Amino acid sequence: MRKLLTPSFHFNVLNDFVIVYNNQAKTFIDQLENHANVQAQFDIYPYVKRCALDIICGGWFQHHYETLREERNMVERE
Template sequence: VQVILESNTLITKSSQYDIISKWIGTGLLTSTTEKWFGRRKMITPTFHFNILKGYVDVFVKQGQIFVDQLEKHADTGREMDVFPFIKRCALDIICETAMGTSMDTQTGGNAEYVDAVKRLSEIVWNFQRFPWLWLKPIWYGCGMGFEFDRLVKMTNDFTRKVIAERRRQLEEDGLLEDDAPSTD
């Protein structure tokens, strides 16, 4: 088992990851070999138990919002799809713990961003399912490629804005050194 788990063979991703890389860049999910090892080494300490204990309040707060949202629909007697609620809760938790920014997507905030992420996920799913979309004339000819590019730009611009705002706040609070890397 150790030989398999330590093997570098499966770190190289298939070309089907290329579309995801255009959206989320080459982070831990999409990078390969040396870059993957470097990113993993960098991110591993953030999952230390003592670091995660600091996020319990965020988990509790966002979990309560999640439960409150579900309770609004519980008494209807009808079936409901909980997956959108789970996705928004996860997004709120990730943004608040990773970037210190409250997105409030569970209560309707940042709906445009949430809708864009949902649509991008659908487009990526279609791209994976229908190999003819891998041909650029078809990809752009049917409009899906243009929509993908527009949504990627919109979500990336939003992310840069959130990071810049957080950076500004940290600078105002004196918690960020002047020589910290830029978001560009």
């Protein structure tokens, strides 16, 4: 089992994740700063959910949905 998992956590593989994570974290902070200037309460959960989705899709599947940048997206239910 260990031989199967070890390549997944090699530094070269994890390096790609760090790039995706940093890019999405910057976008996430930008979204939060927009709300911080308003001085009102807001629900942070939708932003965390979208950020996690962008990190997972960008890191594992190399597909960038950019759900944090879009006001409405295809992955959320109404």
